[in-house]
Amino acid sequence: MYIYCVYKSSSHFGSPRVLALKIHALQPFSLYDRYSFIWGANSKIQKIPKHQWFDKREVAVSMLLRVVRLIQLVDATGLEPLAAVEVPVKHNKIRKLETTADHMTWWQTKTGSPVVFVEPNHGRSEIEAEIQTRGLAAFTIKKGVGIYEGCTDGLSVVIGNHNCPELMEIRQKIGALKPIETQEGMVVQEMPFIDALCKTKQMGVAKDAIHI
Secondary structure, three states, X not given: OEEEEEEOOOOOOOOOEEEEEEOOOOOOHHHHOOOOOOOOEEXXXXXXXXXXXXXXXXXXXXXXXXXXXXHHHHHHHOOEEOOOOOOOHHHOOOOOOOOOOOOEEEEEOOOOOEEEEEOOOOOHHHHHHHHHHHOOOEEEEXXXXXXXXXXXXXXXXXXXXXXXXXXXXXXXXXXXXXXXXXXXXXXXXXXXXHHHHXXXXXXXXXXXXXXX
């Protein structure tokens, strides 16, 4: 699967530029895209609205890395994000953090057990203390593995119910994941928008064609 982002040229008359990253994924992009904090990235460039084109290349790269962390976590754990605007009923019984509810998303395990992600920009020590003091069925994720990673001190917290049998297994699988904080080791293709369109036509239906 190729994941695309578009960023605007620094010149008023310059062509927007396309970043393309090939990544192995077990699910269609539509499943990963349920995660609320992905925008301006898609497996089909025509599905990226113009208002989601990024102003700077580094911001587009940051979003690509977020998508990579998302796919890595989903494929390793089997967790699925839910495209929900309001809290799903079965998630109401989860004892959540009192410290923060920043960047909260709702997930489910392979067996349908509810899980909540909270991804604040800071506060690891305070949150870990709250988990310990209140006895929550929760754990923090090491830097570079959590999905959002909004700031330097960004972290992710996974919260479930004490009767969720998969929570420990999920924690172990997430703990084994590789931190992804930079594009080191990744081959990010870059080209002007029009060249990306032309390249697609030339490659036709080739196996590794970049589908625009």
